[in-house]
Amino acid sequence: MTKIDLARRAEIGREKRARTRAQIVEAGAVLLGGRTHEAVTVDALVAAAGVAKGTFYYHFKSIGELAAAVGAGLSQSSDELLTPARLHRRDPVERLSFAFVKFLERASADTDWARLVIQSSQSPIEFGLGVRANLKADIGEAIAQGRPKVRDVELAADIVIGIWLEVTRGIIARGSRPETTSQALDATLRALGLSQR
Secondary structure: OOOOOHHHHHHHHHHHHHHHHHHHHHHHHHHHHHOOHHHOOHHHHHHHHOOOHHHHHHHOOOHHHHHHHHHHHHHHHHHHHHHHHHHOOOOHHHHHHHHHHHHHHHHHHOHHHHHHHHHHHOOOOOOOHHHHHHHHHHHHHHHHOOOOOOOOHHHHHHHHHHHHHHHHHHHHHHOOOOOHHHHHHHHHHHHHOOOOO
């Protein structure tokens, strides 16, 4: 009689569930990148992912929760991409400015990515935890230096993210102009009571 390795069997099950979840998230990213959150149906999603409806509901409660997972993946990959370059900058306002500009440049260059970020930001699960954490750290450091007029870290982060999201919506709707990024950054820094060094 063959001995069954229960630990290995459980590990295989976890790996398979992780692959299936990733497959659903990938299909969700494709669908959400091309249409509004409300236009994506579970039926369209399971067809695109090649899974059963029950499989979708095993991993996610709703399309909104899926959008949050897509956004978290986008946020993490963007954060991983930006972090090394961000950390070379010693000044917290310069780090904040660098990240803001890079995110807007990415939105201008890839409107599907921008649409995904907008869709995921509307999820009830907090959007961009890693990006927000870095932003709050930079703002907190600037506050400790006595630089911004806005002294509440959460409010300052809301201002930066809010402006970024609205400018990104404008880029999606109207396209980007060469001066969009610099003007949006200037407006954001002024809203915080900051100026670039």
